[in-house]
Amino acid sequence: MASRTIQRLATRLANQIAAGEVVERPASVIKEALENSLDAGATRIEVDLEGGGVQLMRVRDDGTGIAEQDLPLALARHATSKISSIDDLEAVGTLGFRGEALASIASVSRLSLTSNADGTGSSGTTATTEGRDMTVTLAPAPHPRGTTLEIRDLFYNTPARRKFLRTEKTELGHIEEVFKRQALARTEVAFSLRHNGRVLHNLAPATDAVSRERRVAQVCGTAFMEQAVALSRESGPIALHGWVGLPTFSRSQADLQYFFVNGRVIRDKLVTHAIKQAYRDVLFHGRHPAYVLFLEVDPRVVDVNVHPTKHEVRFREGREVHSFIFSTLNRCLADLRPGDGPATADPAGAEAAATGWAAAPGQGGIPLGVPPAGGAGYGPPMNQANLGALARLYGASTSHVADRGSAGAAPAVEPEPEAEIPPLGFALAQLQGVYILSENAQGLVLVDMHAAHERITYERLKGLRSDTGIKTQPLLVPQTVAVSAREVAVAVDMADNLRALGLLVEPAGEEQLVVRELPIALIDTPVEALVRGVLADMQAYGSSDRVRAHEDELLSTMACHGSVRANRRLTLPEMNALLRDMEITERSGQCNHGRPTWVQLGMSDLDRLFLRGR
Ligand code: ADP
Ligand code: MG
Numbered sequence: 001m002a003s004r005t006i007q008r009l010a011t012r013l014a015n016q017i018a019a020g021e022v023v024e025r026p027a028s029v030i031k032e033a034l035e036n037s038l039d040a041g042a043t044r045i046e047v048d049l050e051g052g053g054v055q056l057m058r059v060r061d062d063g064t065g066i067a068e069q070d071l072p073l074a075l076a077r078h079a080t081s082k083i084s085s086i087d088d089l090e091a092v093g094t095l096g097f098r099g100e101a102l103a104s105i106a107s108v109s110r111l112s113l114t115s116n117a118d119g120t121g122s123s124g125t126t127a128t129t130e131g132r133d134m135t136v137t138l139a140p141a142p143h144p145r146g147t148t149l150e151i152r153d154l155f156y157n158t159p160a161r162r163k164f165l166r167t168e169k170t171e172l173g174h175i176e177e178v179f180k181r182q183a184l185a186r187t188e189v190a191f192s193l194r195h196n197g198r199v200l201h202n203l204a205p206a207t208d209a210v211s212r213e214r215r216v217a218q219v220c221g222t223a224f225m226e227q228a229v230a231l232s233r234e235s236g237p238i239a240l241h242g243w244v245g246l247p248t249f250s251r252s253q254a255d256l257q258y259f260f261v262n263g264r265v266i267r268d269k270l271v272t273h274a275i276k277q278a279y280r281d282v283l284f285h286g287r288h289p290a291y292v293l294f295l296e297v298d299p300r301v302v303d304v305n306v307h308p309t310k311h312e313v314r315f316r317e318g319r320e321v322h323s324f325i326f327s328t329l330n331r332c333l334a335d336l337r338p339g340d341g342p343a344t345a346d347p348a349g350a351e352a353a354a355t356g357w358a359a360a361p362g363q364g365g366i367p368l369g370v371p372p373a374g375g376a377g378y379g380p381p382m383n384q385a386n387l388g389a390l391a392r393l394y395g396a397s398t399s400h401v402a403d404r405g406s407a408g409a410a411p412a413v414e415p416e417p418e419a420e421i422p423p424l425g426f427a428l429a430q431l432q433g434v435y436i437l438s439e440n441a442q443g444l445v446l447v448d449m450h451a452a453h454e455r456i457t458y459e460r461l462k463g464l465r466s467d468t469g470i471k472t473q474p475l476l477v478p479q480t481v482a483v484s485a486r487e488v489a490v491a492v493d494m495a496d497n498l499r500a501l502g503l504l505v506e507p508a509g510e511e512q513l514v515v516r517e518l519p520i521a522l523i524d525t526p527v528e529a530l531v532r533g534v535l536a537d538m539q540a541y542g543s544s545d546r547v548r549a550h551e552d553e554l555l556s557t558m559a560c561h562g563s564v565r566a567n568r569r570l571t572l573p574e575m576n577a578l579l580r581d582m583e584i585t586e587r588s589g590q591c592n593h594g595r596p597t598w599v600q601l602g603m604s605d606l607d608r609l610f611l612r613g614r
Helices: 011-022 026-039 068-074 086-090 101-107 168-185 209-220 222-226 269-279 318-334 349-355 384-394 449-468 485-493 495-500 527-541 546-561 572-584 603-609
Strands: 044-050 056-061 110-116 123-130 135-142 146-152 190-195 198-203 228-235 238-245 257-261 291-296 426-431 435-440 443-448 472-482 504-507 512-519 598-602
Touching: 011 101, 026 044, 026 056, 026 101, 026 146, 026 168, 044 168, 068 110, 068 123, 068 135, 101 110, 168 190, 168 198, 168 209, 168 257, 198 209, 209 222, 222 228, 222 238, 228 318, 238 318, 257 269, 269 291, 269 318, 269 527, 291 318, 318 527, 426 572, 435 572, 443 449, 443 572, 443 603, 449 546, 449 572, 472 527, 485 495, 485 504, 485 512, 485 527, 495 504, 495 527, 512 527, 527 546, 598 603
Parallel strands: 044 190, 257 291
Antiparallel strands: 044 056, 056 146, 110 123, 110 146, 123 135, 190 198, 228 238, 238 291, 426 435, 435 443, 443 598, 472 512, 504 512
């Protein structure tokens, strides 16, 4: 190869290279522009697009503006007003700080930046760049206080990039997604989005709980808001709030998942895993939960300078964050009870947040933690094989699991005329041996009795396990597992955590572990895959849900066999007893497989069926 002399890159070329990282498509430009407007304290941001953003993107704000003498710097690389020392970077409070977005965008498009930093008057200045040195030219231009960024012909001078552009519709879709994220993150700011002259979004500023929920509904759809619960929890320096979709509002794609860390939208493996784990027990296989969640932490414990587009962050205390997110969502989902309404604005939320649960449901007058009402049983006693299995697993007395089956013996909870109607109402009849029909205050309730009983039994079995802990058994022949040196190190580091899961694992060489003890429940599970999986989790998230997940599966199977089968006739008292148990059982809205256990047909739903009141 011919040797070449070393030359300094021309400014434009250097900026075009930097643009390779941050400017992938029109949506990347909109992301940077919106972030700049928000950093400038804008209260109103208008986005105008043509041709999917490729022809034109115009972002106008009413923020602080840029003084005329600063305009050339705004378009220069490595120039920012947001940080000036490494200490600032440690605790950065603005969305931008790298000082390269505008320079990069300007190098691959025809860009003009018009601004007025003067609170009075309307005399602004427009800045454009020219040539390989990107010399900035200034010219007077009328503009109220604030800034307008205009970008035409994105990638006109970089054919390689232009080739990767997709259809107008696809590019617009990406822009809308970016727009929605910022609209969710900053509900107090007014946003509008127009494409080819058509208004796609026009969002009024939201200042209170009700209008914030309206904003979320406008961005995520009313169906989400109707089937989401609000949550809010704060614990020392970390807080989480937002909305999570009910398990039955799951999606076939992971396309309604918004997670913000200190107002910045991020995609993070640790976060996704914690949320998935919280939904594990209630979500139908292969479905994805929907959520809009905001995590607030001290900016010092999260590093946002990990990636040029800042889509990723690094938490200093990853384990704590994982466990906080998991436990918050897990509790929230477990506490859902029949009768809990959808998310509603809760003015007391902010106040209650300090102590724990705020807008979380459960204020529906359901006596949590009260033993099953009445005393009427339903369903078969658990068969002896299951009971034996349970006793072996947990070494516990299983009587209170078993003896709920004396069908119909005890008196029922009678519907007293004066008494308040319970959330799932009083049973009217049984349909085809499969569904229970019940009347409550809203109208008709339909219950899949097998699915419901399965969940109740399952939750009892889980309760039993946590009462007695995990029982372990030494392996007759300890099993060696070939792993990497890194995994050996994790196993040694996390020996106590593994022990708590019932796994006694010791190093047996540089790349070998020996498993001496396992939870009894998992004695038939392939050891190698289990240990590897657990170690991988521990390394990535600081904890592992695998042992529990395997056990839960087993309990779920047992619960399924021990539950009332279809086609079994129940008496009204038995049905009422089942309804009362559902009301106090965690996660009773879904069966063990994530299918709904009951549905409400309100009077208005019924009226609609009969075209009444039209
Ligand atoms: P960064 O946001 O990382 O500082 P940018 O290249 O995005 O880098 O912007 C450079 C500078 O231009 C910013 O630091 C800011 O001072 C100024 N600026 C850009 N957009 C705006 C805006 N809409 N309103 C006010 N100032 C802006
Ligand atoms: Mg910026």
